[in-house]
Amino acid sequence: LLGVLAVWIFLFRTRAGFTQQVGGLAPAAARYAGYSSSKALWTALLVSGGAAGLAGALEVAGPIGQLTPYVPAGYGFAAIIVAYVGRLHPVGMVFSAVLMSMFYIGGELAQSRMGLPKSITGVFQGLLLFTLLACDTLIAYRLRWQGRRV
């Protein structure tokens, strides 16, 4: 939760975070305003690399308990789903992370008790993401069916 608070303050209450957002939304406007794009790029890369390293360290120190060459990968793809389900907001992402971890645990329980394959978790995660993106698209754009002209 402290990490979430730190990211929220960084993004929405600091000049560096504002620079990041302007650079992401309108690069030309950021250049016109005199913001350094390379500085914003390096800041984002370093902060996100640190977050990824912290996540890996927590995974190794917690559930796995030892550093092995077979640390389970794939958290990056799950993080994409977490970020979009959380509507790209730090507070929303906390709730979506809890939801996604429930998917993982539910998948393991379904595997052990009902004999379902573990990949069913990935299917549900993919369905969640595609449904969400489809809703976003259908909210932003209206489908109009046109009859065939003869």
Place this chain on the structure above:
Amino acid sequence: MESYALLVAATLNAGTVLAIAAMGLLINEKAGIVNSGR
């Protein structure tokens, strides 16, 4: 009751890693390095 406590503990355990990984993605997304559609 103990099983619920274990469930909550496991959820928070797995969710923390996911949330931190997603924070990194959020900053990349806001900075425009990754642009996945929105």
